[in-house]
Amino acid sequence: MKKVLVVEDSATARAFYRSTLESAGFCVDEAANGLEGLERALLDRYDLAIVDINMPKMDGYAMTRELRGNPDLLGLPVVMVTTEAGAQDEAKAFDCGANYYIVKPADPRDLTLTARLLTGSRP
Numbered sequence: 001m002k003k004v005l006v007v008e009d010s011a012t013a014r015a016f017y018r019s020t021l022e023s024a025g026f027c028v029d030e031a032a033n034g035l036e037g038l039e040r041a042l043l044d045r046y047d048l049a050i051v052d053i054n055m056p057k058m059d060g061y062a063m064t065r066e067l068r069g070n071p072d073l074l075g076l077p078v079v080m081v082t083t084e085a086g087a088q089d090e091a092k093a094f095d096c097g098a099n100y101y102i103v104k105p106a107d108p109r110d111l112t113l114t115a116r117l118l119t120g121s122r123p
Contacts, residue, residue: 003026007060007063008050017106018030034057047076
């Protein structure tokens with residue numbers, strides 16, 4: 001079973017991602033901010049990280065840069081899901097190392113398809 005780390009400060013959004021991804025057959029862990037997410041990523045092995053941009057302690061941009069700076073986590077696919085809909089925000093996400101960018105609210109089918117594609121999972 002593929003393992004996904006959801007890094008999001010909103011408990012409601014975390015619950016939505018968990019429900020959507022678990023119903024698609026993924027195992028899901030959660031973190032409430034980028035610092036906690038980075039710690040979890042360093043302590044366990046994940047097949048995908050779903051990362052919000054605007055969070056306390058460490059935002060998604062900084063977390064993704066830290067992931068990309070660690071040789072052991074370099075290959076971890078990162079999907080940024082955020083309310084930031086500007087082209088400059090999307091460009092910044094990709095510059096930090098994100099593999100995909102979704103503007104909230106995330107469509108459950110798109111989220112599931114993206115997770116499957118980036119983890120090599122079959123329906």
